[in-house]
Amino acid sequence: MCNILVVMRFLVFIILCLLLAACDGGLAPSPPVELGFSGTVYFAPGTWPSDSLVNLWIFASQVYPLDSAKVYSGLFASPTTIFLYPSITESLKPFYADSIPYSFPLHSGTYKYIGVIQQTDADLAGLGIRVFRVVGFYKDPLNPLLPGVVEVNDSLQVKGININVDFRNPPPQPF
Amino acid sequence: MKNPLFHIILIFLLNVTYARPNTGSITGIVSDVKTQEPLAGVNVILRGTVRGATTDVQGKYMLTGIPAGIFDISFSLIGYTTQTIQKVSVQPDTTLYLDVSLTQAPIRTEQVVITASRREQSLRDVPVSVSTVTSKMIADRLSVTLDDALRYVPGVNMMSDQVNIRGSTGYSRGVGSRVLILIDGLPFITGDTGEINWETFPMFQIDRIEVVKGAGSALYGSSALGGVINVITKEISELPEIRFRLFSGIYDKPSYSKWDWSSSPRFNTGGYLSYSNRIGPFGYLVSVSRTVDESYRENDVYHRWGFYSKFNYDFSQSRNINLMTNIQWRSHGNYFWWKSLDEPTRPADSQLNGNVNSVRGNVSLAYKEILSDQFFYSLKAIYFGNFWQDDSSGRVNNTSAAHLTQLEAQGTYTTSSANILTFGIAANYDRVYSDIFGSHPGIGAAFFLQDELTPFQSLKLTAGIRYDWQIIWKKIFSSPAATSPSQFNPKIGLMFSLDPITTFRASYGGGFRYPSISELFTSVSTGVSEIRIVPNDSLKPERSVSFEIGGSRWFSDHVFLDFALFQSDYYDLIEAGVNPNKFEILFSNVTRARIRGIEAGIKTNWFSQLISTDFSYTYIDPVDLSNNSVLRFRPRHLFYASLTGNYRQLRAEVNFRYVSRVEAIDENLVRLAPIVDGDQRVACKVVDAGITYNLINAGLPLSIGLTVKNLANYYYAELIGNLAPLRTYYLSVEGSL
Numbered sequence: 001m002c003n004i005l006v007v008m009r010f011l012v013f014i015i016l017c018l019l020l021a022a023c024d025g026g027l028a029p030s031p032p033v034e035l036g037f038s039g040t041v042y043f044a045p046g047t048w049p050s051d052s053l054v055n056l057w058i059f060a061s062q063v064y065p066l067d068s069a070k071v072y073s074g075l076f077a078s079p080t081t082i083f084l085y086p087s088i089t090e091s092l093k094p095f096y097a098d099s100i101p102y103s104f105p106l107h108s109g110t111y112k113y114i115g116v117i118q119q120t121d122a123d124l125a126g127l128g129i130r131v132f133r134v135v136g137f138y139k140d141p142l143n144p145l146l147p148g149v150v151e152v153n154d155s156l157q158v159k160g161i162n163i164n165v166d167f168r169n170p171p172p173q174p175f
Numbered sequence: 176m177k178n179p180l181f182h183i184i185l186i187f188l189l190n191v192t193y194a195r196p197n198t199g200s201i202t203g204i205v206s207d208v209k210t211q212e213p214l215a216g217v218n219v220i221l222r223g224t225v226r227g228a229t230t231d232v233q234g235k236y237m238l239t240g241i242p243a244g245i246f247d248i249s250f251s252l253i254g255y256t257t258q259t260i261q262k263v264s265v266q267p268d269t270t271l272y273l274d275v276s277l278t279q280a281p282i283r284t285e286q287v288v289i290t291a292s293r294r295e296q297s298l299r300d301v302p303v304s305v306s307t308v309t310s311k312m313i314a315d316r317l318s319v320t321l322d323d324a325l326r327y328v329p330g331v332n333m334m335s336d337q338v339n340i341r342g343s344t345g346y347s348r349g350v351g352s353r354v355l356i357l358i359d360g361l362p363f364i365t366g367d368t369g370e371i372n373w374e375t376f377p378m379f380q381i382d383r384i385e386v387v388k389g390a391g392s393a394l395y396g397s398s399a400l401g402g403v404i405n406v407i408t409k410e411i412s413e414l415p416e417i418r419f420r421l422f423s424g425i426y427d428k429p430s431y432s433k434w435d436w437s438s439s440p441r442f443n444t445g446g447y448l449s450y451s452n453r454i455g456p457f458g459y460l461v462s463v464s465r466t467v468d469e470s471y472r473e474n475d476v477y478h479r480w481g482f483y484s485k486f487n488y489d490f491s492q493s494r495n496i497n498l499m500t501n502i503q504w505r506s507h508g509n510y511f512w513w514k515s516l517d518e519p520t521r522p523a524d525s526q527l528n529g530n531v532n533s534v535r536g537n538v539s540l541a542y543k544e545i546l547s548d549q550f551f552y553s554l555k556a557i558y559f560g561n562f563w564q565d566d567s568s569g570r571v572n573n574t575s576a577a578h579l580t581q582l583e584a585q586g587t588y589t590t591s592s593a594n595i596l597t598f599g600i601a602a603n604y605d606r607v608y609s610d611i612f613g614s615h616p617g618i619g620a621a622f623f624l625q626d627e628l629t630p631f632q633s634l635k636l637t638a639g640i641r642y643d644w645q646i647i648w649k650k651i652f653s654s655p656a657a658t659s660p661s662q663f664n665p666k667i668g669l670m671f672s673l674d675p676i677t678t679f680r681a682s683y684g685g686g687f688r689y690p691s692i693s694e695l696f697t698s699v700s701t702g703v704s705e706i707r708i709v710p711n712d713s714l715k716p717e718r719s720v721s722f723e724i725g726g727s728r729w730f731s732d733h734v735f736l737d738f739a740l741f742q743s744d745y746y747d748l749i750e751a752g753v754n755p756n757k758f759e760i761l762f763s764n765v766t767r768a769r770i771r772g773i774e775a776g777i778k779t780n781w782f783s784q785l786i787s788t789d790f791s792y793t794y795i796d797p798v799d800l801s802n803n804s805v806l807r808f809r810p811r812h813l814f815y816a817s818l819t820g821n822y823r824q825l826r827a828e829v830n831f832r833y834v835s836r837v838e839a840i841d842e843n844l845v846r847l848a849p850i851v852d853g854d855q856r857v858a859c860k861v862v863d864a865g866i867t868y869n870l871i872n873a874g875l876p877l878s879i880g881l882t883v884k885n886l887a888n889y890y891y892a893e894l895i896g897n898l899a900p901l902r903t904y905y906l907s908v909e910g911s912l
Contacts, residue, residue, distance in 0.1 A: 160851035
């Protein structure tokens with residue numbers, strides 16, 4: 001009888017240990033985050049420009065297609081329809097990184113054109129919009145020739161908005 | 176337990192339809208000496224011959240066509256002391272009734288396996304690590320598909336639908352299994368993608384599953400890099416028998432409201448029904464199955480219909496033929512990976528409306544003839560058809576039809592009591608028609624030879640070799656793919672019995688895998704981003720070399736210990752490499768790997784098997800020697816534990832499995848798919864529990880079971896971006912008439 005009790009106690013102890021091990025829950029949803037979307041910008045190796053890179057921004061436009069007039073009004077008029085990620089330049093210094101993760105805080109809405117824009121000259125006042133060019137955009141998973149549309153709603157941050165940038169082969173320019 | 180009605184029917188059948196000249200028969204019932212319960216699955220062997228039988232669920236066995244003479248007959252079953260009845264006299268045209276009672280014994284002896292040497296032999300004579308899963312374990316754990324039945328096999332872990340034996344496979348994106356699977360000894364790998372289709376196996380008709388660890392191409396050819404899994408189907412019962420199993424499960428709600436996508440409960444239900452009978456020399460079994468899994472994930476629904484039949488005809492006491500057909504219709508929603516860890520029960524938007532319809536099945540024919548008590552041979556043929564079509568909202572609409580036919584002839588010659596030769600030839604013809612793989616024919620041939628020597632009673636030596644040759648053409652009547660056509664694979668084994676309770680083993684073996692047609696010729700847009708898979712018809716076969724030493728010993732009649740040290744070297748492993756600049760996926764021979772490890776198992780039983788436990792631990796050190804890093808998709812630690820209690824008609828079981836967090840995954844796959852939160856993974860720590868009550872004492876040939884899978888509702892992902900099943904409650908009923 002003594003042996004039985006010893007064995008039973010030992011086995012019950014093992015069972016409890018195993019149950020406890022499985023009770024830590026495992027995977028869980030990510031904690032609450034700011035509204036917007038996030039992802040990674042990937043840069044094609046060896047394509048970084050040596051002399052024409054003043055700045056880089058991630059942008060999100062609620063308007064597509066774009067033209068020069070819409071860019072100006074979208075950026076500076078009210079209501080704003082084109083949003084710039086505020087700190088990509090700082091995040092990327094020094095340049096020549098292979099990739100950079102980002103999280104773009106935005107209010108809810110539909111974003112029809114998301115990409116990375118390069119400023120090629122410091123003379124913003126003189127050259128105007130000509131100092132900018134789009135060097136990569138988030139593509140529609142079903143049709144990579146078109147920009148992907150991202151819905152930001154009021155409960156989740158949209159993840160996986162990855163953008164491939166190839167400075168030598170920029171996509172068609174919207175302006 | 177001696178049923179007079181059974182004897183009367185048996186006498187009638189034997190006298191009317193089954194009498195044969197100059198031969199006799201032996202029949203009877205095997206039961207537990209203490210409980211008098213009938214024992215199923217007892218191996219009944221006519222010593223010194225190749226004849227044998229297995230008891231059915233009512234404990235009945237029958238040996239027929241025995242030449243008149245004096246024989247020793249042994250009765251063995253796991254957990255019972257083997258009993259040998261000596262000098263049994265068989266008279267012509269008579270049936271001898273021999274009922275036997277076995278005594279429960281702590282020592283596990285004489286378990287018979289067939290896969291390690293292509294012939295029946297005692298497990299203690301096998302020079303490699305072998306694990307078995309019995310039909311009872313499948314029923315007790317309510318395993319609906321074959322992969323589910325393998326989740327507690329020591330050294331084995333599943334990565335979604337890909338099986339790893341001691342880290343052999345990893346995750347190869349659904350193509351090219353590095354473990355060979357057999358059904359009744361014949362390869363059962365799909366002809367197009369070279370993968371294992373787990374759902375096609377007739378779960379209700381499985382007698383046992385044998386898992387042989389380490390390279391096994393010296394006997395079985397391509398795909399046996401990491402091991403061989405042999406699914407052995409049940410024999411046809413000697414008397415009419417109806418069997419059925421019904422189950423219904425309900426998935427629990429996830430703990431997080433974000434994950435709860437369905438307003439209604441999700442069920443997983445199914446049923447199996449079979450009938451078998453024997454009329455003289457003709458036996459038959461027909462079975463139908465229906466399972467519907469509504470799934471805990473959106474657009475992950477399974478609907479399956481299955482039909483299975485087996486026919487047997489005994490031409491004489493020494494010749495018989497078996498015909499098996501097995502077909503499965505399936506409709507399955509597309510679910511490749513989750514939307515994100517915030518919504519892991521929903522697929523990515525692009526997969527939301529897709530589904531795959533498939534018809535898969537096989538027809539196999541096996542003829543066996545015993546020419547003498549020293550020599551017998553078998554001829555086998557199998558056709559495996561695999562047809563599927565996917566429909567993903569019009570985005571991708573791919574089809575594939577793969578026809579794989581394999582032939583095999585094998586002879587086993589016992590030259591003396593100390594020497595057994597096994598030899599044979601095999602051939603295969605493969606034809607694939609697919610809009611993504613192309614249309615490619617392939618042929619192959621092989622021969623194999625194995626010699627088993629017993630120079631001393633305590634020492635057994637095994638040596639064997641197999642030559643394989645295969646060609647796959649790019650197109651019919653065109654040049655072949657550049658893959659190397661010839662492969663030689665050796666095996667050497669040693670088994671030494673120090674005493675009746677202590678054995679040591681050592682083995683060395685080679686393995687290889689021809690690249691599948693899908694790896695050679697796939698040319699398709701993935702439908703995801705702008706990534707394309709491009710063909711590479713210059714792939715070489717993957718190769719492996721395995722070495723193992725191990726041993727086993729009983730301690731104090733209650734404890735059985737088994738251990739093994741192993742090392743496998745892999746060459747030219749095929750990986751799907753991603754070129755991010757070209758947005759192309761290309762299969763190529765890139766990886767040289769080495770996997771070393773240890774495996775230890777300890778089984779105990781207490782109080783006349785009132786309580787038994789089973790623990791196993793496997794440590795794996797998976798190294799990618801190509802870049803001196805951890806090999807991807809391999810867990811480092813596997814720990815499985817099982818506790819079983821039996822009291823009268825009540826049986827309870829708790830199982831736990833721990834699979835450590837995979838250290839390295841394919842980052843490119845996560846990035847380019849993209850799989851949001853695809854890098855999120857944890858260790859697997861799952862508890863399954865079940866309780867079964869047998870109503871036989873109440874006069875009902877039924878057992879009722881309650882099973883809870885993932886009792887603690889632990890959330891984990893076996894494969895990146897795939898939440899494993901939530902806690903599920905099952906109620907089941909099984910019976911036979």
